[in-house]
Amino acid sequence: MKKIFYLIIVIAISGLVVINLSCLEKRKCLKTMQNDYSFIIGKKIDFTTIDTTQHNLEDTSTYILSIITPTCEDCYVKINKWSHLVDENQHLKVIFVVTGDEFERLDEIVKEKKDLHFLFDYDSVFQKKNPHILLSQTYLIENNTIILCGEPLQNKMVMNIFMDYIK
Secondary structure (H helix, E strand, C coil), rough: CCHHHHHHHHHHHHHHHHHHHHHHHHHHHHHHHHHHHHCCCCCECCCCCCCCCCCCCCCCCCCEEEECCCHHHHHHHHHHHHHHHHHCCCCCEEEEEEECCCCCHHHHHHCCCCCCCCCCCCCHHHHCCCCCCCCCCCEEECCEEEEECCCCCCCCHHHHHHHHHHH
């Protein structure tokens, strides 16, 4: 009986250690993200060059922002991955700012992916208004201010941090 009791204690302590290490790793990752992107965190996003009336971008919303181009094949994979995540997490809002040209390539996807929001930068001025935006990154935005920056689709720890913040 004592052996079973000690075994349960060892398993419980091991579980607590694993949970604590996971939290430490998450905090370390968050600190690294905040340090690596300190030049961009806290900066406002300027949407004045894009019609946002259909997308309800009130200053109080928290959302994921990703910049894509219609000619980028990897961007289509990114759209599909975010779409699946939004299906699983109804509180998740993802906005894509589409820059470049050949916008018609996205027509079918925009019609099909009603759970995602697409803002079209027809005049290619979004980047000029927001020079701090790195096109290769994904952003967590709150009150139109950058809270976090990283690649959650490529890093599970970054995704966990993004999702924890959104919840």
